[in-house]
């Protein structure tokens with residue numbers, strides 16, 4: 037079961053050794069337009085946004101303990117920068133990430149944080165291009181690609197977010213628009229061992245609404261095809277997370293979609309009690325695929 041070697045440890049790397057072209061484990065269902073699925077370990081990451089004071093360290097510790105119970109799943113928490121060091125000290129089996137980084141390595145940018153600063157504090161990942169930053173801070177696709185490269189240069193892994201507005205969804209253009217956004221935001225040298233994509237429909241964030249499962253499947257397949265057009269076979273190993281009102285009630289169904297490789301979770305990641313069922317759903321799915 038070479039493909040399932042990936043299940044034993046989720047050390048962060050995508051396990052390209054799992055399924056190789058022509059491997060006997062390949063089936064029609066784990067292929068998309070000729071892109072072979074390579075043992076993608078589920079990645080479940082909480083985004084605490086502007087929530088969390090030192091008192092929430094106990095939740096970090098509790099989430100780290102849940103992560104230890106589901107060692108086949110890679111679990112992380114992207115906390116406010118002020119909490120990175122404290123969270124790192126109690127993180128257990130989870131990793132700690134940041135929510136953004138500056139494009140530059142250093143300089144006269146009052147109030148900003150470089151990727152190296154975040155890494156020194158204890159972050160091993162960062163989010164870039166979240167829709168709340170694209171909207172609130174007017175970040176462009178080019179900014180997002182540059183931030184991803186800055187993070188990479190400091191040794192951080194990156195979750196790059198894309199997603200459509202409700203208008204775009206209603207116009208029926210969502211796959212084309214989000215694919216274009218992804219291509220335009222993709223950094224040079226994008227590779228599965230340091231970059232993951234998060235599809236977050238803006239209208240689903242914090243609203244309790246999610247797209248239909250068919251719509252999620254269609255979008256994730258379109259994004260993988262878009263990745264393949266840029267990075268070829270590497271696209272088969274790159275994790276594409278779903279984000280937007282993911283919670284313990286819908287996670288199992290979302291995780292079961294072929295090209296959904298995990299989740300980026302806001303509100304439901306703020307406590308261990310709410311986040312644990314999402315992590316468990318990813319673990320169950322990996323066990324079912326083994």
Ligand code: 13P
Pocket residue numbers: 083166236240241242243244279280281282300301302303304
């Ligand atoms: P919610 O899970 O609260 O909808 O937030 C999703 C999100 O924006 C994660 O980055």
